[in-house]
Amino acid sequence: MNIGEKLFGIKAGKIYLQKHENPAWNNAYHVNFSSMNLLDYLGPWHEKKWLGTLHNKFNWVVSDKQYLKHFLSAFFDCEGSVAFRKTTSNRQLIRVDFATAQEPIKKFLVKSFKKYNITVQKQQRGVLSSNFENNKKLAHLLYSHIDYKRKLLNQIKDCEIILSGYSHAQYELAMKMKKHKVPMKTIARTLNLNYHVLSCWFYQGFKPGNKYTIISKAKAKKILASQKQKEKKMVCLALKEINKRSLK
Numbered sequence: 007m008n009i010g011e012k013l014f015g016i017k018a019g020k021i022y023l024q025k026h027e028n029p030a031w032n033n034a035y036h037v038n039f040s041s042m043n044l045l046d047y048l049g050p051w052h053e054k055k056w057l058g059t060l061h062n063k064f065n066w067v068v069s070d071k072q073y074l075k076h077f078l079s080a081f082f083d084c085e086g087s088v089a090f091r092k093t094t095s096n097r098q099l100i101r102v103d104f105a106t107a108q109e110p111i112k113k114f115l116v117k118s119f120k121k122y123n124i125t126v127q128k129q130q131r132g133v134l135s136s137n138f139e140n141n142k143k144l145a146h147l148l149y150s151h152i153d154y155k156r157k158l159l160n161q162i163k164d165c166e167i168i169l170s171g172y173s174h175a176q177y178e179l180a181m182k183m184k185k186h187k188v189p190m191k192t193i194a195r196t197l198n199l200n201y202h203v204l205s206c207w208f209y210q211g212f213k214p215g216n217k218y219t220i221i222s223k224a225k226a227k228k229i230l231a232s233q234k235q236k237e238k239k240m241v242c243l244a245l246k247e248i249n250k251r252s253l254k
Contacts, residue, residue: 016039019038021038048063049063053108057111060077078148082150086102086104086155090161104134113128123143124144145160186251187251188251197240
């Protein structure tokens with residue numbers, strides 16, 4: 007309220023909301039600034055008009071990337087959300103959404119983020135980013151004045167991708183062992199794979215897909231160290247089996 011009074015030079019009016027139909031608004035204040043001059047200066051900002059007002063009266067905001075990012079941060083505080091979700095294949099995805107039903111606003115957001123090399127997709131209820139690299143860029147670009155949202159953005163900044171599932175190292179070792187006529191049963195046991203996976207690789211031409219899990223940097227270091235140890239052991243066992251066949 008004090009910030010508004012200093013900014014607009016107008017005394018604020020306030021109404022105490024002791025009981026409200028929405029319980030979240032109980033014991034809160036509704037603050038308003040009443041001034042025809044202020045309304046004339048700011049222009050209309052309701053849902054279907056604000057984009058035109060922004061371009062016509064405050065074009066300096068959208069024409070300068072330094073100011074635009076602050077506007078996008080404010081829009082995120084009002085209409086943005088972050089969701090960490092697990093899929094059925096146990097992949098963890100991060101979604102950053104900006105809610106709006108207005109098509110021109112969706113286009114404006116897509117175009118604005120493109121200025122920072124960030125790609126967002128239009129959807130029915132707004133725009134979203136579910137790409138990991140884009141989300142990292144968004145987290146660094148945006149700043150939230152809302153504690154909970156700022157915490158989520160900082161969480162994205164601290165994330166790393168860890169490849170899981172079947173690795174390319176396993177695939178290459180399996181193909182090498184097959185070439186040296188190592189039995190499928192031995193390959194499966196050595197590389198900790200099942201027959202179905204080997205069958206897909208050997209006879210159907212499939213290659214391992216990269217599933218990923220999003221975790222913190224500290225946890226990523228531990229997992230990567232563990233993966234390297236397992237991979238070293240796999241390579242040793244695979245070479246041992248290959249050497250057996252080569253000596254015959």
